Amino acid sequence: MRDTTQALYIQVHPSDNVAIVVNEGGLPAGTVFDSGLILKDAVPEAHKVALTAISEGAAVVRYGVIIGHALKEIPAGSWVHEEILTLPQPPELDQLPPPAAHQHCIDPLEGFTFEGYVNDDGTVGTKNILGISTTVQCVSATVEYAVKKVKAELLPRYPHVDDVIAITHLYGCGVAIDAPGAEIPIRTLRNLSLNPNLGGAPMVVSLGCEKLQPARMLPSSTLPVLTSQPYIVRLQDEEHHSFGDMVQAIMKMAEDRLVHLNQRRRVTRPASDLVVGLQCGGSDAFSGVTANPAVGYAADLLVRAGAIVMFSEVTEVRDAIDLLVARAATPEVAEGLVREMEWYDRYLQRGAVDRSANPTPGNKSGGLTNIVEKALGSIVKSGTSPISGVFGPGERVTTKGLVFAATPASDFVCGTLQLAASMNMHVFTTGRGTPYGLAMAPVIKVASRTALAERWSDLIDIDAGTIATGKASIQEVGEQIFHLILDVASGRKQTCADHWGLHNEFALFNPAPIT
Known part of the structure; x- marks a missing residue:
């Protein structure tokens, strides 16, 4: 175990x-590292x-890639910033170069299971939730009022519903x-349901x-067999003569759904039924050397176990798209990656902004110079x-x-779109810290720094900062995740x-x- 009072740096x-x-x-000026710097x-x-003058x-290089060019001479030992x-x-x-001709073979990882809820369409849930969808913002306050009553008056009678x-x-x-x-928000709402x-x-x-x-x-073509029964409450229907009638109609249908959901039980399922979304928010310069590599190790284990693992955030992969295209399993996947990047480039151009709008002030305070x-x-x-796939x-x-499931980099938008993509588990890395969470799927939060994990011990699930100080390896933290x-x-x-x-x-x- 290293002495954390020692002056340390990480060269990737x-x-x-x-x-x-x-x-x-x-560290203050004048600090001497073991290397003599x-x-x-x-x-x-x-x-x-x-590390050198x-x-x-000249190019400034991190991760073996040029992240910028020096605007002036930078002596060795200087602070390098935006x-x-x-x-x-x-x-x-x-x-972009074509995908690698020979992708490495995936060594199957067998025998890993979890206890989940099997759905009629073959998908598997990690939670058993009644979701009440809305078609328009006008009904939101009414639905939220009804949900409070459902939770207080009905849910206690159905203990197997989460x-x-x-x-x-x-x-x-x-x-x-x-x-x-316009098809994007519509299909998002459909697939969230x-x-x-x-x-x-x-x-x-x-x-x-x-x-x-x-x-x-x-x-109707998208609905499971169950919904041959009515599944819609329209507040403007003539049968509703008051706000109370509207709420009662919502509660009646909710109870019909609760009866069905309460009959479900967890059963043993292979890890291949997991759909795990990966995301980062409040990132810092440690994220790319501790939390994210550990999550990447876990992602490889999940893929070997047959699961779906999705990563997203177009603007936060755009500048490394050449590295991703090289990993495309087929030319069609490579074309899909380029297609999504091109679409987002045009989207940003229409808004008269470019990729320099990312990162955030907090990212920069955490040592990330640019996108x-x-x-x-x-x-x-x-x-x-x-x-x-893309x-x-x-x-x-x-x-x-x-x-790759294309999304903006915004935490809340990315999380919503990953839920629509069928995510049933979420892993979220952070360096600056965030209380972010989702009601529809569990969110495991991984800290890039031990200081954050200790200060927010009741908000962080895994400390990956131990990788930076040598107390744990990427493999050990990845297996823990x-x-x-x-x-x-x-x-x-x-x-x-x-x-x-905590549900955003x-x-x-x-x-x-x-309009």
Whole structure:
């Protein structure tokens, strides 16, 4: 075990000419490292120090990749930060190398199981939840009122149902519902209603006059056999003579659904039934060397066990897309990756912004200079497996293995879209810290720094900061994450977010105009 009072830095790749300071609180000017390097400046924790002199205009390299060019000469031992670097150009999408000709074979990992709820469509839930969907924001307050009554008056009578949630949002009317891009929020709402953790018992509350009619949101062809029964409450129907009537209609249908859900029991299922979404938020410079590599190791184990593992966040992979295309299992997958990058490039151009809008102030305080450095650390959580499929925002993921599910980088939007993609487990890495959680699926939070894990011990599930100080290896923390996923999916353990009931609102991605 290393002495954490020793001055430490992490150099990721032998060709890197910068490294990040490990010590909590940073290090003062004059600090001497074992390598003989002397700090010319005070360098904050997780920020970069120049390992050698870098001349004006020369490349600054981290992860073995150019993350910028020096705006002035940078002496060895200097603090390397945003103000003295230029942002390099992103990879040209029409000049990417083809996928590797020989992808490595996946060595199957057998014998791992969890206890889950089997649905009629063959999917498996890690929770048993009644979800009440809405077609339009106008009904949200009424549904939320009804859900409180359902939880207080009905749910205690159905002990095998975990929760009742309202799937509310800001969409449904006052929108250009047939415009290009409008299919994204519509299919997102449809697929949220069909998430495996909702047990195949969708229930929809509609106002009646909105543009997004229930039949458009949930066509009969998408519904399980169960919903041959009525599954819609329309508040404008003439049978409702008061607010009380509306609430009672919602509660009656909710109880019909609760009766069905309460009959379900957990059964032993192979780990291949897991659909695990990976995401990072409040990232810092440690994320790419501790938490994300450990999650990547767990992701490889899950893929070997036959599960679906999805990573997302287009703007946080765009600058490393050449590394991902090289891992595409087929030319079609490579084309899909390029297609999603091109779509998002055009989307940003329409908004007169570019990729420099990411990272956030907190990311920069945590040592991430620009989006290139952030992307290189972000993609590490995808592990090393071949990428077997690419899906657009809000689409259901149907391909086993490691897949890219395109989403914006916003935590709440990404989480919502991954739920629509059929995610039944979520792993979320953070360096700066966040109380983020989801009602529809368990969220395991992995800290990139021990200081964060200790300070927020009741919000962080796994401390990956031990990798930075040498107390644990990437493999050890990755295996810990893998086994915690199985335990949480089985209901044997509870995440911190679920313990406190910290569940963020659903946030749709709507690139179409509002009228």
